[in-house]
Amino acid sequence: MPARRIIPxxxxxxxxxxxxxxxxxxxxxxDPVTLATRYDAEGADxxxxxxxxxxxxxxxxxxxxxxxxxxxxxxxxxxxGGVASVDDARALxxxxxxxxxxxxxxxxxxxxxxxxxxxxxxQCVVAAxxxxxxxxxxxxxxxxxxxRATDFSAREWLPRLVELGAGELxxxxxxxxxxxxxxDLDLLRLASSLGVPxxxxxxxxxEGHFLDALDAGADALLxxxxxxxxxxxxxxxxxxxxxxxxxxxxx
Numbered sequence: 001m002p003a004r005r006i007i008p009x010x011x012x013x014x015x016x017x018x019x020x021x022x023x024x025x026x027x028x029x030x031d032p033v034t035l036a037t038r039y040d041a042e043g044a045d046x047x048x049x050x051x052x053x054x055x056x057x058x059x060x061x062x063x064x065x066x067x068x069x070x071x072x073x074x075x076x077x078x079x080x081g082g083v084a085s086v087d088d089a090r091a092l093x094x095x096x097x098x099x100x101x102x103x104x105x106x107x108x109x110x111x112x113x114x115x116x117x118x119x120x121x122x123q124c125v126v127a128a129x130x131x132x133x134x135x136x137x138x139x140x141x142x143x144x145x146x147x148r149a150t151d152f153s154a155r156e157w158l159p160r161l162v163e164l165g166a167g168e169l170x171x172x173x174x175x176x177x178x179x180x181x182x183x184d185l186d187l188l189r190l191a192s193s194l195g196v197p198x199x200x201x202x203x204x205x206x207e208g209h210f211l212d213a214l215d216a217g218a219d220a221l222l223x224x225x226x227x228x229x230x231x232x233x234x235x236x237x238x239x240x241x242x243x244x245x246x247x248x249x250x251x
Contacts, residue, residue, distance in 0.1 A: 008234075045220075049078065050081055076099070110164055172202045188213060204232075
C-alpha cells in the first residue's frame with residue numbers, strides 16, 4: 001500500500017489564503033507563497049490550492065501566484081478554481097502545478113474530465129467534490145464554492161467521475177468544514193471502493209480524526225485551519241500516525 005499523504009489546503013481569494021467555517025466567515029490567514037514554503041519545510045507531502053472565487057467570478061485561476069509558489073516548492077501541488085477547459089489546465093500546469101482540480105465545470109460539462117485525462121493523463125486530474133448531507137439524496141453535490149446546490153448525489157456522481165477518467169477524488173464535507181468535529185466517515189466509506197486515491201477533507205480537529213479517516217478508507221488527509229494556525233504541526237501528526245502503525249512518508 002502506498003504511504004499515506006498529509007496535504008495542507010490553501011483556499012485562495014484575491015491572492016491571499018483565507019479560511020472560514022462551513023464555507024462562510026472567511027478570515028485572512030496570509031500569503032500563499034509564505035505558507036507553502038513553511039509547509040514544504042515542515043514535511044507536507046503535497047499541497048492543494050483552491051482559488052475559491054474563480055468560478056463565481058467567471059475566470060480561470062490567476063497564474064502569477066501559481067508561478068511564485070512553484071518557484072518556492074520542492075513538493076507536488078494541485079491547483080483548482082475556474083478550470084473549465086484543456087487550455088485552462090494547460091496554463092496552470094505550465095505555471096508549475098503538478099495536478100489540476102476540477103469541480104463546478106465538471107458538473108456543467110462532465111466530458112471535461114475525459115478531455116483532461118486524455119491530454120494530461122488521469123494522474124493529473126483531481127475531481128474535487130463539495131457535499132452536504134441531504135435527507136433526499138444522502139449527500140448532495142454543491143458547486144460554485146459551495147453556493148449552489150445541484151441535483152447530483154454522491155452515490156451517482158462519484159462513480160461517474162471515476163468512469164470519466166478522474167485519477168483522484170477530493171471529497172469535502174461542507175457540514176464539517178472548519179468545525180474540528182472530525183471527517184464525515186460515512187462519506188469516506190461510501191467512496192473508498194471506487195478504485196482511485198481518496199483525499200479526505202473537512203472537519204479535522206485532532207490527531208485521532210486523521211487516524212479515523214484512514215481507517216474509513218482515505219488515502220490522503222487534507223486540512224487547513226489546524227495547519228494554518230499551527231494547532232497541529234505536521235511533524236507531530238506524522239509522528240502520531242506512525243506510532244499507530246500507519247505508513248507515513250518521512251518528514
